[in-house]
Amino acid sequence: MAGLLVEVLEPELKRLKPDYIADSRMTLDGSWTEEILKAIRSVSQRFVTPLFEAQIQRVAASTISRAEADNAEDFRDSINRAVGIDFELITRPKGMQDYLEASTAENVNLIKSIPADYFRKVETIVLGGMKGGLAPTAIAKQIQAETGVTARRAKLIARDQVSQLNSDLTRQRQVAAGLEFYKSVDAGDQRVSGNPAGKYPNAKISCYGIARKDIGHGPGVYTLADGAEWGGKTGLHPGKHHPLCRCVAIAMIPGVNYFPDKGK
Ligand SMILES: [Zn+2]
Numbered sequence: 454m455a456g457l458l459v460e461v462l463e464p465e466l467k468r469l470k471p472d473y474i475a476d477s478r479m480t481l482d483g484s485w486t487e488e489i490l491k492a493i494r495s496v497s498q499r500f501v502t503p504l505f506e507a508q509i510q511r512v513a514a515s516t517i518s519r520a521e522a523d524n525a526e527d528f529r530d531s532i533n534r535a536v537g538i539d540f541e542l543i544t545r546p547k548g549m550q551d552y553l554e555a556s557t558a559e560n561v562n563l564i565k566s567i568p569a570d571y572f573r574k575v576e577t578i579v580l581g582g583m584k585g586g587l588a589p590t591a592i593a594k595q596i597q598a599e600t601g602v603t604a605r606r607a608k609l610i611a612r613d614q615v616s617q618l619n620s621d622l623t624r625q626r627q628v629a630a631g632l633e634f635y636k637s638v639d640a641g642d643q644r645v646s647g648n649p650a651g652k653y654p655n656a657k658i659s660c661y662g663i664a665r666k667d668i669g670h671g672p673g674v675y676t677l678a679d680g681a682e683w684g685g686k687t688g689l690h691p692g693k694h695h696p697l698c699r700c701v702a703i704a705m706i707p708g709v710n711y712f713p714d715k716g717k
Pocket of ligand 1: 639660691692693694695698699700
């Protein structure tokens with residue numbers, strides 16, 4: 454996206470430079486506005502075609518199905534490790550297919566919003582820069598900075614989406630396996646929210662606290678139905694305590710790794 458934009462925009466900015474520099478001095482509105490917008494839109498239009506949307510759809514669907522396959526494998530491993538026998542639980546619980554399709558659609562929309570936002574910001578930068586009489590190289594520099602911001606935002610969204618998906622799938626599988634409880638385990642490092650010795654001791658929602666609080670089932674143990682409660686928020690599940698939460702839900706299997714009757 455950014456590469457194509459620079460390719461088209463650079464010669465156009467150089468070509469229009471005498472016009473817009475002159476205009477910026479006399480505060481006139483030249484025809485360059487239309488011309489440069491046309492150039493930007495010739496690029497942005499390539500990212501709203503049905504062909505591009507089909508590509509997004511494929512990317513979202515394959516990313517989600519890969520994440521689902523990984524989650525299935527992790528889930529089976531965790532159960533097998535706890536139970537000590539091969540427990541085939543990789544079949545998709547009821548409703549999971551619908552969930553995966555909804556998740557794919559949601560991600561298609563998220564991905565589509567990225568070029569839309571990006572090109573809107575580029576238009577503002579370019580028009581503002583030209584009106585201010587900036588050199589093409591200065592305008593290009595601002596676009597480059599915006600490209601970095603957009604790329605970081607896209608990465609953050611992707612990471613958060615995968616972690617939310619994992620959280621939901623694990624919960625669906627634990628419920629389908631007939632389990633009632635899970636244990637919330639934090640990532641065990643300095644970046645864990647609420648860790649008194651870490652970077653965010655005063656975080657609003659404490660993954661550290663959730664992993665240690667005992668609401669009557671043992672430290673960090675919650676029901677799959679209700680999840681945890683913290684800072685006035687209810688229904689908090691590992692991986693979704695807050696954006697980019699890295700907690701995991703360990704399946705509590707009665708008589709195997711969970712003994713509710715023996716005083717925990
Ligand atoms: Zn967490």
